[in-house]
Amino acid sequence: MKNSCLTTKEIENVLKSKGIQPTAQRIAVCKYVLCDADHPNVDEVKAWADENFPKISLATVYNTMNILVEVGLIKTLRFPHSDKAIFDNNTSIHHHFIDEKTSKIYDISSDEVEVKSKLSNDFEVKEYSVLLVGNKV
Amino acid sequence: MKNSCLTTKEIENVLKSKGIQPTAQRIAVCKYVLCDADHPNVDEVKAWADENFPKISLATVYNTMNILVEVGLIKTLRFPHSDKAIFDNNTSIHHHFIDEKTSKIYDISSDEVEVKSKLSNDFEVKEYSVLLVGNKV
């Protein structure tokens, strides 16, 4: 579940609307991260950028990902099986299934897994997500 | 939701039953981690051990935690807000609520949050847990 792919112009507008200067590096990263990427970590973003952009440093990739998280265009995920941050361009409520063997992450829609809270009112829930672990056949 | 506190003898037996040599350091760590600890990270385990045990190295703490995870006495958790591993001595199905402001983790029982999966059969779910984020008042 991703944003449909955006043109360069559209990415520029998205960034500007969030108060982010649309530099060439940031646009390049966004092209991948907001469109084609599927739960990438920083290495994957860097690898894609190295192939599709003249020059970008790892520091700039980190910097850009952090900015995108700050303005809410993407979210950071962390799962027990890895200490690397993983990024998700789907910022609405949904869940994740991780294949034990391959570590591949599958997005699971809210329709597919239903969560009913009976928590007392002193827990003000702002967001939630289910992590499912198992085998995908 | 924790194991009720165990005597040294009981911890020794637990470790032996898992094929782990009950050394003094391991017993000390277990006293904290299997009983009193509430979602500790390694630093907290080390700090506790420094106060309650003559001498233990950070490497041994890491080593012991990894062993406890391997034999299933505890589980590793990771949450988006921190890159540190967090350990949970409750190994049965339950959920977690994180207070946005304090980062305190609350255990949520399966009774309090119900999960219903409508996933197709090619997702073989072995375990699952819900992460809730918000404010605790």
Add this chain to the structure above:
DNA sequence: ATATTTGCAAAGCCTTTGCAGGGGA
């Protein structure tokens, strides 16, 4: 002209590893 961003390298955490010394079976 001014402020922001980039790239590089260094530094900072968290965690693992190598190895010599020590202790338990």
Add this chain to the structure above:
DNA sequence: TCCCCTGCAAAGGCTTTGCAAATAT
């Protein structure tokens, strides 16, 4: 005795930071 465990220090992986040069407004 032999093997495993511990502690220390070094190394490794991920991420952030400092700063000078380059770029954008």
